[in-house]
Every structure is written in C-alpha cells, then in structure tokens.
Amino acid sequence: MKRKSTLASILMLVVLLFGLMPAPQAVAALTTCDWAQFVSDVNYPDGTVVVAGAGFDKTWRIKNIGSCTWTGYTLVYVDGTSMGAPASTSIPGSIASGSTVDLTVHLTAPASAGTYRANFQLKNASSVQFGIGSTANKSFWVEIKVGSSGGSSDGIAYNFVGYANDPATVWSSSVSSSLTFPTADPNANGVAKKLVAPITLESGATNPAEGLLVAPDSATTGYIQGIFTPFTVQSGDHFQSIVNCELNATSCYVNFRLKYQIGTGPIQTFWSFNEKYEGLYYSTNLDLSSLAGQSVKFILWVGASGSATGDRAVWGGPRITRSGAVTPTPVASATAGPSPTPSMTPTAGPSLTPSPTPAVSLVDRVTFISDVNYPDGSVVAPGATFVKTWSIKNPVGYSTWTTAYKLTFVSGDMSAADVPFVSTVTSNTTISVSVTLTAPSAIGHYRGYWMLKNASGVKFGLGSAGDKPWWVDIYVNSSATAVPTATSTGSTVVFDFSEKANLATWANIAGPLTFPGADLDPLGFVIRPTSTKMENGITYTSPSQPTLLTAPQSITDGFIQGIYPAFNVVSGDHFKTTVGCEFGAASCKVFFRLDYVKSTEPAVVGTIWTLEKAIDGFVIPIDVDLVSLAGSSVTFRLTILADGASTGDRAVWLYPRIVR
Numbered sequence: 001m002k003r004k005s006t007l008a009s010i011l012m013l014v015v016l017l018f019g020l021m022p023a024p025q026a027v028a029a030l031t032t033c034d035w036a037q038f039v040s041d042v043n044y045p046d047g048t049v050v051v052a053g054a055g056f057d058k059t060w061r062i063k064n065i066g067s068c069t070w071t072g073y074t075l076v077y078v079d080g081t082s083m084g085a086p087a088s089t090s091i092p093g094s095i096a097s098g099s100t101v102d103l104t105v106h107l108t109a110p111a112s113a114g115t116y117r118a119n120f121q122l123k124n125a126s127s128v129q130f131g132i133g134s135t136a137n138k139s140f141w142v143e144i145k146v147g148s149s150g151g152s153s154d155g156i157a158y159n160f161v162g163y164a165n166d167p168a169t170v171w172s173s174s175v176s177s178s179l180t181f182p183t184a185d186p187n188a189n190g191v192a193k194k195l196v197a198p199i200t201l202e203s204g205a206t207n208p209a210e211g212l213l214v215a216p217d218s219a220t221t222g223y224i225q226g227i228f229t230p231f232t233v234q235s236g237d238h239f240q241s242i243v244n245c246e247l248n249a250t251s252c253y254v255n256f257r258l259k260y261q262i263g264t265g266p267i268q269t270f271w272s273f274n275e276k277y278e279g280l281y282y283s284t285n286l287d288l289s290s291l292a293g294q295s296v297k298f299i300l301w302v303g304a305s306g307s308a309t310g311d312r313a314v315w316g317g318p319r320i321t322r323s324g325a326v327t328p329t330p331v332a333s334a335t336a337g338p339s340p341t342p343s344m345t346p347t348a349g350p351s352l353t354p355s356p357t358p359a360v361s362l363v364d365r366v367t368f369i370s371d372v373n374y375p376d377g378s379v380v381a382p383g384a385t386f387v388k389t390w391s392i393k394n395p396v397g398y399s400t401w402t403t404a405y406k407l408t409f410v411s412g413d414m415s416a417a418d419v420p421f422v423s424t425v426t427s428n429t430t431i432s433v434s435v436t437l438t439a440p441s442a443i444g445h446y447r448g449y450w451m452l453k454n455a456s457g458v459k460f461g462l463g464s465a466g467d468k469p470w471w472v473d474i475y476v477n478s479s480a481t482a483v484p485t486a487t488s489t490g491s492t493v494v495f496d497f498s499e500k501a502n503l504a505t506w507a508n509i510a511g512p513l514t515f516p517g518a519d520l521d522p523l524g525f526v527i528r529p530t531s532t533k534m535e536n537g538i539t540y541t542s543p544s545q546p547t548l549l550t551a552p553q554s555i556t557d558g559f560i561q562g563i564y565p566a567f568n569v570v571s572g573d574h575f576k577t578t579v580g581c582e583f584g585a586a587s588c589k590v591f592f593r594l595d596y597v598k599s600t601e602p603a604v605v606g607t608i609w610t611l612e613k614a615i616d617g618f619v620i621p622i623d624v625d626l627v628s629l630a631g632s633s634v635t636f637r638l639t640i641l642a643d644g645a646s647t648g649d650r651a652v653w654l655y656p657r658i659v660r
Contacts, residue, residue, distance in 0.1 A: 011303055014617050020378065021529040024548040031439075032066045032067070032130075032136045032167060033066050033067050033068040034066050034122070034124050034128065034130040035064075035066035035067075035130065035132075035136040036062050036063065036064065036065065036066070036068075036121075036122055036130065036131055036132050036136070036140075036474075037061050037063040037064075037065045037132055038060065038061075038062060038132050038140045039060075039061040039062060039203075039279075040060075040061045040279065040280065041057035041060060041061075041203065041205065041206060041254050042060065042061050042102055042122070042203050042204065043057075043058065043059050043205055043206065044056065044058050044059075044142060044144065044205075045201065045207055045242075045576040046141075046143040047115075047143060047144070047145055047207050047279070047283070048144050048145070048207070048208065049068065049144070049145045049146070049186060049208070050109040050144045050145070050146055051147050052109055052110065052111050052112065052113065052568075053108065053109060053110075054108070054109045055106065055107070055108050055109075056106075056107055056108075057105070057106050057107075057614040058105055058107055058142045059103065059105065060102070060103040060140055060142075061099045061100060061101075061102055061119075061203075062100070062101055062102075062103055062122075062132075062140070063096070063098075063099070063101075064095050064096065064097050064098065064099050064100075064101070065098070065628055066097060066130075067097055067107050067137070067300060067571075067627055068097065068124075069094050069095065069097060070091060070094065070095035070101075070122070070124070071093075071094040071095075071098050071122065071125065072124075072125035073088075073095070073122055073124055073125065074089060074090050074091060074122065074123045074124060075088065075089040075090075075103050075105060075120055075123075075319075076088045076089075076120065076121055076123045076129065077105075077118060077119075077185075078119040078120055078129075078610055079118075079119050079139075080116070080118040080141065081092065081111065081117065081118055082109040082118055083107040083109065083118050083142075083144075084106075084107055085105055085107055085118055085433065086106075088123065089103075089104075089105050089339045090660050091103065091122070091519070094341065097628075098628065099358070101195070101529065103597055104197055105120070105142075107142065109144060109146050110146055111146075113144070113146050114146055115143065115144070115145050115146075116143070116144055116145075116146060116463060117139065117141050117142065117143040118141060118142050118225075119139035119140070119141045120139060120141065120142075121139050121140075124283075125152050125266065127232065134445070134447075134514070135412040141214055141217065146154065147150050152513075155311060156245065156319045156320070156321055156322075156396045157231075157234075157319075157320045157321060157322035157474075158231045158298075158319060158320035159319050160212065160226075160228060160298075160300060160315070160318040161194055161210045161211065161212055161231055161318065161319075163210060163228055163229075164181050164192070164194060164226060165181050165182075165194075166228075166229050168228075168229040168659045169181070169226055169227065169228045169229055170226070170227045170368075171183070171192050171224070171225070171226045171227075172225060172227075173189055173190035173216065173217040173222060173223060173224045173225070174216070174217055174219055174221075174222045174223050174224075175188075175189055175190075175217045175218075175219055175222065175414060176189040176190065176217065179192060179224070181193070182194060182227070182412075182479075185215075186215070186354065187215075188217060188218045189217050189218075189314075190214075190215060190216055190217040190222070190223075190224035191213065191214060191215035191224070192212065192213070192214045192576050193212070193213050194210060194213075195208055195211040195212065195213050195314065197210040197211075199211045199314065199316055199317075200247050201242065201244055201247070201314075201316065201520040202244035202246070202247055202277065202278075202279060202280060202314070203244075203246050203279055203280055203281055203282040204247065204279075205281070207242060207317065209316060209317030210317065211242075211314055211315055211316045211317060211318070212226075212300070212314070212315040212318060213246060213312060213313070213314055213451045214226075214300070214302045214312075214313050214314075214315070215302075215308070215311055215312050215313065216254070216302060216303055216304040216308045216311050217308060218308050218309070219304075219314050220303050220304070220306060220307055220308070221303065221304055221305070221308075221391050222308045223301060223302060223303035223304065224301075224302055224304070225259070225299050225300065225301040225302070225375075226299065226300045226362075226560075227261070227299050228297060228298050228299065228300070228524060229296055230293070230295045230296065230297050231295070231296055231297075231320065232293075232295050232296070232436050233289075233291040233292050233293070233294060233296055233300065234292055234293075234322060235289045235292040235293075235396050235397040236287075236289060236292075236322065236348065236397055237287075237289070237292070237320050237322050237323050238285055238286060238288060238320065238322075238464055238566050239258055239270075239271075239284070239285075239286040239288055239298075239318075239319075240283075240284065240285050240286075240318075240319055240321055240464075241283075241284055241315050241316060241317060241318040241319070241494075242258045242274060242281050242282070242283050242314075242316030242317060243275055243281070243282050243283075243284060243313070243314070243315060243316070244275060244280070244281035244286075244313075244314055244316070244375045245275060245277040245284060245311075245312060245313060245314065245315055246312035246313070249277055249310055249311070249312040250277050250310070250311030251277070251309060251311075252275075252276070252277040252310055252311050252312055252313065253274075253275075253276045253277070253305045253306070253311065254274075254275055254302050254303060254304060254305060254311050254313045255272060255273070255274050255275075255302070255303045255305060255568065256273045256274075256275060256301075256302055256313065257269050257271065257272045257273075257299075257301040257302070257303070257336065258270045258272075258273070258286065258298065258299070258300065258301075259298070259299035259301050260290045260296050260297060260298050260299060261296070261297045261358060262294050262295070262296055262297075262301065263295070265527075267299065267538075268604035270286065270291075271286050272289075274282075274305070274557075275313070279340065281316070283376065285463065285464045287367070287395060289395060289396040289397065290396075292323075292396065298320075300315060300318060303413040305365050305557060306509055307534065312655040322550070325647065329613070332348065341656070342556050346402075363398055363399035363463075364398065364399055364454050364458070364466055364554075365394075365395050365398050365460065365466045366392050366393070366394070366395075366451075366452060366460065366461050366462050366466070366470075366607055367392065367393040367394075367395045367462070368392055368393075368462055368470050369390075369391035369392055369393055369430055370390070370391045370556070371389075371390060371391075372389035372391050372432055373387075373388065373389050374386065374388050374472060374474065375594055375614075375616060376387075376471075376472075376473040376612075377643055378474050378475070378616070378618055379474070379475045379476075379620065379621075380439040380474045380475070380619045381439065381476070382439060382440065382441045382476050383438065383439060383440075383441045384436055384438070384445065385436060385438050385439075386436075386437070386438075387436050387437075387438065388434065388435055388437055388472045388481075389432050389433065389434040390432070390433055390434075390450075390470060391430060391431070391432050392430070392432075392433060392470075393429065393430040393431075394425050394426065394427050394428065394429050394430075394431075395427065395428070396427055396428045397427055397642075398427045399427070400424055400425065400426050400427065401421055401424060401425040401452070402421070402424050402455060403420060403421050403422065403423065403424060403456035404420075404421075404454070405420070405421045405425075405452055405453065405454055405455065406419060406420045406421065407419040407421075407433045407435055407450060407452060407453075407455045408450065408451055408452065408453040408459060409448065409449075409450060410445075410449040410450060410451050410469045411448075411449050411469075412447050412448040412449045412471070413440060413446040413447055413448045414437045414438065414439070414440070414446060414448040414474075414495075414583065415448065415471065416435050416437055417438065418453065419433065419434070419435050423512065425588055432557070435450070437472065439474060439476050440476055441476075441591075442476065443474055443476050443621070444475070445473075445474075445475050445476075446473070446474055446475075446476060447471050447472065447473045447474075447521055448471060448472050449469035449470070449471045449511060450469055450470055450471065450472070450644035451469045451470075451590040457557055470518060470519070470648060475620055478631070482580060483598075488646065488659070492659060492660050493657045493658070493659055494567075494658050494659065494660045495564075495567050495636075495657060495658035496546075496575070496657050497548065497562075497577075497636075497638060497653065497656035497657060498528060498542075498547065498548055498653070498656060498657075499546070499565065500564060501516075501526065501528055501548055501562065502515055502516075503564065503565050504526050504562070504563055504564045504565075504638075505514070505562070505563040506526055506558060506562045506563075507561055507563070508523060508524045508552070508553040508558065508560050508561070509553065509558070509559065510523065510553065512631060513525065513526070513560070515562075516528060521551075522553070522554035523553055523554070524551055524552050524554070524558060524559075524560040525548075525550075525551050525560070526548055526550045526551075526560060527548075527549050528542070528547070528548055528549075528551070529547060529549055530542050532547040532549060532582065532652055532654075533582065533583040533584075533619055534580045534581070534582065534583055534619050534652050534654065535580045535581045535582065535583050535585070535588075535615050535616070535618070535619065536580065536583075536584035536617060536618060536619045537583060537617075538619075540654055545654060545655055546654075546655055547652050547653060547654050547655070548638070548652070548653040548656065549582060549650060549652055550638070550649065550650075550651050550652075550653065551640070551646070551649055551650050552590065552640050552641060552646045552649055552651075553642075553646065554643040554646050554647065555642075555646060556642070556645055557641065557643075557644065557646075558641075558642045559639060559640060559641040560639075560640050561595070561637050561639045561640075562637065562638045562639075563636065563637050564635060564636045564637065564638070565635070565636060566599060566633045566634065566635050567633070567635075567636060568632075568633050568634075569626050569629040569631070569632055569633075569634050569635055569658075569659065570629050570630060570631075570660060571627055571630040571631070572627075572630075572660060573626045573627075573629075573630070573658050573659070573660050574623055574624060574625055574626060574658065574659050574660075575594055575608075575609070575622070575624040575626055575636075575657075575658055575660055576621075576622060576623050576624075576656075576657055576658075577621065577622050577654060577655060577656035577657065578619050578621045578653060578654040578655065579592045579611065579613060579619065579620050579622060579651070579652065579654070580613065580615075580618065580619035580620060580651075580652055580654070581613065581614075581649075581650060581651060581652065582617040582650035582651075582652055584650070585615055585648050585650040586615060586648060587615075587645075587647055587648030587649075588613075588614065588615040588648055588649050588650055588651065589613070589644070589649065590612075590613055590640050590641060590642060590643060590649050590651045591610055591611070591612050591613075591615040591636075591639075591640070591641040591643060591644075592610065592611045592613060592639075592640060592651065592653075593607055593609065593610040593611075593640075594607070594608050594609040594636065594637070594638065594639070594640065595607050595608070595637040595639050596608055596629065596634045596635065596637065597634070597635045598629070598632045598633070598634055599632065599633040599634070599635070600632065600633075608624060608626070608628070608629070609624045610624070612643065613651070614643075619654070624656070638653065638656065
C-alpha cells in the first residue's frame with residue numbers, strides 16, 4: 001500500500017518547462033453512462049466544527065465524467081448519520097458529460113458532541129444509484145465535528161501559529177540564517193507570515209482556522225523553515241494540518257516536511273509530502289506517539305522543487321492535538337494573537353474509500369506498516385489462489401487484540417471469510433496478518449478493502465478515528481507473455497506512440513532533447529531499441545513488439561516527456577500499453593503518466609492515467625478508456641517522473657498505442 005499523500009501530489013504535476021497549469025481530470029478506467037467525480041468541498045471541508053443543533057448548507061463540486069447527460073437526476077442520502085438530510089434532492093437542469101455542478105443539501109448538526117459523517121450518491125431518472133470511484137459506486141460525504149459552542153473533544157496542546165513569533169522560534173532559509181516573523185511579502189530571502197482565520201484553501205473552500213503562509217527563498221531548490229520552541233510529546237498526541245498552495249498560486253510546486261530535533265541530536269524528517277497547485281487541498285494527521293516522553297523541537301519546512309518562482313505554500317491550522325488538552329497561551333513576548341479553537345480534524349483528503357463502518361471504540365486502532373507481499377499493482381493469473389500478507393501494528397496506548405479479534409473484509413473485490421487471531425497482540429506490537437484470496441477470472445484491475453473487527457463485532461482500522469481500511473490491489477493478466485503485438489488482429493491501431501516517437505518533442509525541465517537520445521545521458525533520454533528485456537525476464541523484439549526505453553533527467557524528481565502530434569479522439573478509443581522497468585534496473589522507481597492538452601484548452605495540461613512502478617519482477621498491462629476526450633483534438637504526452645533520486649530509473653513502454 002502506498003500513502004496517498006505521496007501519490008496524490010505527483011498525479012497532477014505541471015510540466016514546468018512549459019509553465020502550464022494542470023486541471024484535475026478523471027482517470028478513465030471503464031465506459032460508464034452514469035459516473036461522477038468528486039472535485040472539491042465548496043464549503044464545510046472534512047472536520048469543520050459546527051455548533052450542536054445548528055443548521056447548515058453543505059455544497060460539493062461534482063463533475064459528470066460519464067457519457068450520459070444528467071437530466072431528472074437527484075442527490076440522495078445513502079448512509080451514516082443523516083443529520084436531517086432529505087432522502088433526495090433534485091439536480092436542476094441538465095448536466096452534460098464533462099460539465100461540473102455544485103450540489104447543495106441542507107443539514108442539521110446533531111445535538112451531541114462528536115464526529116459525524118453522512119454519505120451521498122446520485123440517482124438517475126430510472127432510480128439507478130451511482131457515485132464516484134473507479135467503478136462509479138463509491139459515496140462522497142460531509143464530515144463535521146460537533147461541539148457545544150464550536151469546540152472540540154480534542155484540544156490543541158501546541159499551536160504553531162501562536163508560537164510562530166516566539167523569540168525562541170527561529171525562521172531561516174537556504175540563503176538567510178535568520179528571518180523575522182512576519183517577513184515582508186514578497187521577500188527574495190523567503191516569506192513567513194500569519195493568515196488570519198478563516199483561511200481560503202486552494203480549492204476555493206474556506207476553513208475556520210488561522211494558518212501560516214510560507215514561501216521558499218528565490219534560489220533554485222531553496223527552502224524556508226521555522227524551528228519551534230520545544231514541546232514535550234505525550235502518547236496519543238497528533239500533528240494535524242491542511243497543506244496546499246495559496247489560491248491562484250498556479251506555478252506553486254513544493255515539498256512540505258515536518259522535521260524534528262531532540263536535544264542537540266540530528267535533525268530528522270518525520271513526514272514529507274509533495275504538493276502541486278491543482279485545485280485540491282490535502283490533510284495530514286500524524287501520530288506522534290513514537291516521540292512520547294521527549295522534549296522535541298518541531299520544524300515546519302517547505303522547499304521548492306526546482307525554481308521557487310510562484311511557490312506560496314499554506315499550512316492550514318498546524319497544531320498538535322491531545323485528548324482533553326487546553327491550548328497553552330504563548331509566552332508574553334509573542335504577538336501573533338490568541339490561539340484558535342480547533343476547527344478541523346484532517347482526513348486523508350479527497351480519495352477513494354469504501355463506505356464508512358460503524359463508530360469504533362477509542363481503544364481500537366491500527367497502524368499500517370507495509371505490504372509483506374503482493375504490493376500494489378502485482379500481477380496475478382485469472383482465478384489463481386494467493387495469500388496476501390500485511391504488516392500492521394497495535395499502536396502505543398491502545399487495547400490488546402485478543403483471539404476474539406478478526407481480520408475482516410470491508411468492501412471492493414476478492415472477498416473472503418473473517419480470519420481470527422491465533423494469539424493476543426499487546427499495544428506497541430507489530431504483527432503480520434494474512435488472508436487467502438482468489439483472483440477474479442476476468443482480466444482487469446481489482447482492489448479489496450480490509451480492517452479488523454473487535455470482540456464486539458465493531459470494525460476498526462487506520463487514521464485518527466480508526467475508520468480507514470487498508471487494501472490489496474492487483475492486476476489480473478493471463479500470463480506475462482500475453483502482450484498484444486503490432487501484428488495482432490482485432491481492434492485497429494490508430495496511433496502508434498513508438499512509431500511516431502521521432503515526431504514527438506522530447507524534453508526535460510532544462511529544455512528540448514534529441515530523439516533518439518544517448519543511453520545514460522544525465523539529461524535524460526528516450527530510445528527505441530530493437531529488443532528490450534523487461535523486468536519479468538522476457539525479451540520483446542521490434543517490429544512485432546516495439547518498445548520505448550525512457551529515463552528521466554538525473555536529478556531528484558527529474559522527468560522526461562514526449563509531446564506528440566495532435567490526434568482526434570473518437571468514442572471507443574483506448575490507450576493501451578504494458579509498462580515496467582528494464583531487466584536489471586535494480587533501483588528503478590518511477591511514475592508512468594499519460595498527459596494531454598485539448599486544442600480548445602491550450603493552456604491546460606490534464607492527466608488521464610498514472611501509475612507508480614518499482615522493479616518487482618512484474619509488468620503491468622494498461623487499458624485506458626479515452627471516452628472523456630472523445631470529440632476533441634488532443635496532444636498526448638508520454639511522461640516519466642523519478643520518484644526521488646533518478647539513479648537507475650530505466651522505464652519501458654511496451655507497444656504504447658491507441659486502438660479503435
């Protein structure tokens with residue numbers, strides 16, 4: 001399982017060379033008449049605090065990414081805490097395919113303090129219900145916290161905004177060892193200043209908390225950081241913040257980091273997240289229990305990815321929360337103003353999750369450690385039986401998992417019976433849990449979600465509320481050799497990316513590259529070899545199985561991209577390829593991406609498909625439905641991005657093509 005925070009930021013990376021702004025697009029995985037995409041929370045983002053019994057109007061921004069026009073459709077309540085939601089609310093007018101609409105429902109906050117979520121979907125004129133996600137059956141939601149007067153059950157133990165101007169807090173950048181707070185804006189040496197509540201998020205939504213606006217210095221890959229006054233961490237403390245770019249900072253591309261130092265020891269990174277301006281915000285909720293009992297200097301750090309021009313990053317409500325805590329008042333010399341009441345309980349951000357499970361006891365939580373086997377994207381033969389194993393941890397300070405606890409299927413694909421624990425698991429203990437699964441018989445991409453179930457039958461999992469699942473994610477393919485060739489019968493190949501590679505404009509962040517390039521060129525290269533051995537050990541030979549071997553520029557997070565001639569997309573067209581690393585490229589870890597620009601939107605780069613791939617001995621068959629681009633003249637772009645250091649990144653596109 002990969003952390004969403006890493007993958008989400010890279011999904012919509014703007015091609016810096018061309019200075020273009022991306023727009024979030026659906027990843028087309030199937031042809032669906034009725035299909036929605038969550039765009040953003042227009043108001044009341046997850047965790048907003050609402051006074052008990054108060055009425056409020058919740059609005060979501062939703063896009064029609066299906067092929068059918070929404071006429072006579074309704075917004076419907078599905079499950080969760082209804083908060084007085086009507087069973088259905090009419091969607092006025094007709095919403096054409098590709099159009100975006102704001103949907104609003106009037107709700108009433110419950111009378112008791114707590115966290116509440118209501119899930120919603122859409123219903124067509126024939127009363128068929130549908131939603132978001134790769135199979136158009138997932139809900140979107142409203143999630144609020146209720147306090148008697150806008151408070152929260154978890155108090156702020158440390159407010160970073162309140163301490164930003166403390167004499168013991170040191171602000172610096174890569175070109176200045178000492179910056180004042182607040183700094184002048186703009187400032188070539190870096191900017192750090194307070195944002196007064198409510199703050200506006202990158203999506204245009206507002207959040208009723210104060211924040212910090214920071215901008216790295218103007219040097220390439222410059223940074224800015226604040227080293228804060230020491231704080232003694234207790235078990236159960238959490239760092240929480242919304243991270244995003246400032247609204248309209250369209251060239252912003254930064255790396256957020258929470259660092260820390262204990263005493264005079266080395267500075268270490270606790271958490272890192274890449275963020276690019278794409279109209280979305282992301283939430284973080286980090287368990288600090290591993291630092292419990294220690295006096296810690298936390299460091300809020302933001303660095304530029306390449307040029308710092310236009311990098312304006314926002315920490316929304318950065319704080320450390322503690323159950324029942326009272327916000328300490330900053331020392332008398334601080335002038336940043338009073339600390340705010342907590343206003344948000346961040347979640348994993350806009351992402352695909354299964355339907356919510358019942359509320360859980362505060363004593364049951366899971367920390368995900370790793371996939372022991374079958375990492376995301378592993379290829380399994382149709383109908384094959386396999387044993388999936390995860391490494392998970394019972395966090396510090398939580399209840400013992402007895403033999404009455406079970407591993408349980410939540411939703412998605414490849415269901416299986418509950419797996420009971422064979423021994424007790426005390427807190428602060430890491431274990432491996434396994435389940436025997438059977439791959440579906442049809443070729444495709446499948447994911448199943450799992451959690452634990454306690455002795456009372458209540459499901460629990462990851463996250464601050466214990467309501468997030470983990471998953472198994474596989475591709476089903478008949479065999480590693482079952483790869484279509486240039487001589488295959490059936491669908492007609494109407495655009496061959498390998499054949500037309502010499503017509504594409506290849507470039508990296510520094511400028512244009514020649515085709516074919518020179519193998520091992522540190523600027524990055526693309527070549528069309530006569531034969532290529534991929535990581536599955538199979539050699540593919542042109543012209544029947546043409547390949548493109550691509551390598552990003554030899555810098556951290558480097559990339560290479562080929563911009564192809566315009567192509568008119570027709571309904572039913574599919575982009576197909578098989579991707580993997582070159583055999584022997586032991587450190588290969590990249591993102592494959594198919595980007596595009598419509599002729600009607602020449603300043604907007606969209607991403608229709610992306611895949612993170614590390615060398616693991618498997619190749620991945622890809623089939624992307626281009627229905628969302630039908631009727632448009634489109635300039636496609638094959639993109640390879642390094643995931644960190646690009647050393648050893650040798651990525652292979654096997655027979656990339658559009659079929660009709």
